[in-house]
Amino acid sequence: MGPYTITYFGVRGRCGAMRIMMADQGQEWKEIVVDFADWMKGDLKATCVFGQLPKLEDGGFALYQSNAILRHLGRNHDAYGKDGKEAALIDMMCDGVEDLRLKYVKMIYQEYDTGKDVYIKDLPNHLDKFEAVMAKNKTGFLVGDKPSFADYSLFEVLLNHLVLCSSCLDTFPSLKSFVEKMSARPKIKTFLDSEAYKKLPINGNGKQ
Numbered sequence: 001m002g003p004y005t006i007t008y009f010g011v012r013g014r015c016g017a018m019r020i021m022m023a024d025q026g027q028e029w030k031e032i033v034v035d036f037a038d039w040m041k042g043d044l045k046a047t048c049v050f051g052q053l054p055k056l057e058d059g060g061f062a063l064y065q066s067n068a069i070l071r072h073l074g075r076n077h078d079a080y081g082k083d084g085k086e087a088a089l090i091d092m093m094c095d096g097v098e099d100l101r102l103k104y105v106k107m108i109y110q111e112y113d114t115g116k117d118v119y120i121k122d123l124p125n126h127l128d129k130f131e132a133v134m135a136k137n138k139t140g141f142l143v144g145d146k147p148s149f150a151d152y153s154l155f156e157v158l159l160n161h162l163v164l165c166s167s168c169l170d171t172f173p174s175l176k177s178f179v180e181k182m183s184a185r186p187k188i189k190t191f192l193d194s195e196a197y198k199k200l201p202i203n204g205n206g207k208q
């Protein structure tokens with residue numbers, strides 16, 4: 001596996017979860033940071049399968065689509081369940097996190113000024129679904145008894161929501177404990193404390 005290279009813009013965005021996952025898995029990676037003005041010239045965009053970033057290179061193997069990248073890292077680092085059923089449940093949870101992430105991205109980029117308060121008010125109706133899964137599994141992870149790529153995706157999207165609304169997990173004890181325990185994992189703590197992580201804005205429009 002590896003060496004890994006991420007090509008993306010100078011934001012956490014859709015690379016937050018994969019960076020946290022690689023850090024926790026003891027992996028190093030190179031970052032190619034794309035300046036948006038350069039991107040707009042179109043040369044790099046034209047080489048991307050879907051005309052978008054992020055791109056992960058794993059040695060000579062190139063992959064786009066952030067969730068496909070997470071799944072690839074899950075296969076590479078034993079973070080995709082112990083069997084087919086766990087893998088299917090992890091896929092389901094990853095897709096559920098993506099649904100929440102898409103709602104968050106739409107609010108951040110299209111409706112922040114007019115929609116932030118309504119989004120926060122409605123947020124418990126989405127977080128309660130993950131709380132129920134986390135509480136039922138009882139291991140401190142979404143599926144199985146160790147972190148999967150879906151856990152890293154949920155963890156990162158919850159970190160972003162805690163910036164948006166610091167009290168958003170106050171009525172969800174299992175999610176609150178999940179974030180505390182993931183944050184305390186030594187390699188994740190080191191990464192979250194790093195300048196490399198802290199210097200990046202969460203989103204591309206400066207809103208959070």
Ligand SMILES: N[C@@H](CCC(=O)N[C@@H](CSC(=S)NCCc1ccccc1)C(=O)NCC(=O)O)C(=O)O
Nearest residue numbers: 009011013014051052053054064065066067105204
């Ligand atoms: N399904 C894809 C979506 C990838 C994606 O949306 N990429 C965006 C960046 S990720 C993101 S959250 N976009 C929101 C707005 C944004 C654009 C550019 C930089 C930063 C944020 C992108 O490449 N935009 C440039 C373009 O389309 O020409 C995935 O999960 O990787």
